[in-house]
Amino acid sequence: MRPAPLTAESCRLLRSRLGERSLPRNRRHDDVSPDDPDAPPPPSPLARRGPPAFAALNADPKVMEFLSRPLGRGASDALAARIRDHFARRDFGLWAVEVPGVADFIGFVGLSVPDFEVPFTPCVEVGWRLDHEHWGKGYATEAAGAALDFGFRRLGLEGIVSFTVPANRRSRGVMERIGMTRMPADDFDHPALPEGHPLRRHVLYRAIRRQDPVADSPLC
Numbered sequence: 001m002r003p004a005p006l007t008a009e010s011c012r013l014l015r016s017r018l019g020e021r022s023l024p025r026n027r028r029h030d031d032v033s034p035d036d037p038d039a040p041p042p043p044s045p046l047a048r049r050g051p052p053a054f055a056a057l058n059a060d061p062k063v064m065e066f067l068s069r070p071l072g073r074g075a076s077d078a079l080a081a082r083i084r085d086h087f088a089r090r091d092f093g094l095w096a097v098e099v100p101g102v103a104d105f106i107g108f109v110g111l112s113v114p115d116f117e118v119p120f121t122p123c124v125e126v127g128w129r130l131d132h133e134h135w136g137k138g139y140a141t142e143a144a145g146a147a148l149d150f151g152f153r154r155l156g157l158e159g160i161v162s163f164t165v166p167a168n169r170r171s172r173g174v175m176e177r178i179g180m181t182r183m184p185a186d187d188f189d190h191p192a193l194p195e196g197h198p199l200r201r202h203v204l205y206r207a208i209r210r211q212d213p214v215a216d217s218p219l220c
């Protein structure tokens with residue numbers, strides 16, 4: 001999987017890798033028969049990949065180095081439930097990432113609405129977490145670019161944010177490669193972490209919707 005020019009074809013391929021669902025508005029996944037030609041993939045791409053793979057990802061200390069801590073099975077299942085709930089309420093969320101011919105689940109990338117209050121909320125965040133065996137290949141950048149595109153074109157968002165701790169060089173690299181920019185004045189303390197916690201300080205990156213006729217075309 002390599003980043004490719006944003007043609008209609010590459011857009012479709014990437015979206016299907018991300019498990020994009022395309023339900024008409026006001027229909028819920030549980031209302032749709034599996035034989036319905038409009039039926040989306042099964043609910044929650046993460047649930048489809050199976051809790052063990054998701055739990056292994058969340059339990060890996062290397063993957064969780066810049067997050068508060070590795071998650072035990074209970075906390076991982078609770079996170080999967082929150083992701084399912086986010087999809088049910090908003091019809092977008094954190095998608096499973098598959099690399100065809102390589103692995104059917106390498107982690108997740110997607111959009112979510114943070115549930116804490118800081119000066120830039122409410123907002124939509126783009127985020128990612130991949131199995132470390134699949135780092136260094138551009139997968140996060142490609143999938144994150146598709147998630148941004150989904151947010152701007154399909155959801156009509158004006159802006160999308162991303163944030164991490166200053167030391168998370170890999171995550172900041174993804175933000176920069178997908179064209180997000182950081183204003184140091186936006187740096188903030190994460191309210192979920194106590195004062196003095198080494199991961200409390202965060203940097204914020206923003207992407208703004210581009211107003212150009214190609215990006216706004218209905219091709220993808």
Ligand SMILES: CC(C)(COP(=O)(O)OP(=O)(O)OC[C@H]1O[C@@H](n2cnc3c(N)ncnc32)[C@H](O)[C@@H]1OP(=O)(O)O)[C@@H](O)C(=O)NCCC(=O)NCCS
Pocket residue numbers: 002003062063064066067128129130131134135136137138139140141142163164165168170171173174
């Ligand atoms: C953040 C994370 C997703 C980044 O993964 P990553 O593999 O570094 O990012 P990408 O998939 O975009 O790959 C970029 C790397 O692949 C290389 N690469 C190879 N082919 C590439 C291609 N076609 N396109 C872009 N990059 C490519 C780049 O040079 C870069 O290499 P580098 O690490 O030597 O600089 C990953 O480190 C991770 O899951 N971390 C743990 C979870 C986490 O911290 N999440 C963020 C919390 S805020």
